[in-house]
Amino acid sequence: MIKNIKTILLVAIGIIAIGLSIRCYSIKECDSVEKTIYGGDAYTGIQNAAATTSENIKELTEIVKFGFGSVLLISGLTFLVIGIPTPIQKDNTDNSNLSYSKTDEHEE
Numbered sequence: 001m002i003k004n005i006k007t008i009l010l011v012a013i014g015i016i017a018i019g020l021s022i023r024c025y026s027i028k029e030c031d032s033v034e035k036t037i038y039g040g041d042a043y044t045g046i047q048n049a050a051a052t053t054s055e056n057i058k059e060l061t062e063i064v065k066f067g068f069g070s071v072l073l074i075s076g077l078t079f080l081v082i083g084i085p086t087p088i089q090k091d092n093t094d095n096s097n098l099s100y101s102k103t104d105e106h107e108e
Contacts, residue, residue, distance in 0.1 A: 010083025017076030024069035032058045 032054040038044045 007083050010079045014076045014079030014083060017072045017079060019076075021069045021072035021076060024065055024072060027065055030058045030061050 033047075033051040035048050035051040036044070038047065
């Protein structure tokens, strides 16, 4: 009974993690501010600093999106690989135990 609950939880967590990784990869690209020139005054420096910052944040979001998506995808697949063979192995061991018990009865 506990193995069945463990299997269900592992498969559910794996499916949720894979779904979240797909969501992570499908996030739209961020916008950034363009650099402009105002004629040599202080606003040009402020505008260009803001534009550089927004471009850096845009690149950072792409890195974080790929990183989190990859971790979620790999962990989801790992949970599925661990969770799915458990019922298969249980069925094989149950069948082998039944065959031994039947032969023991015939010997007596």
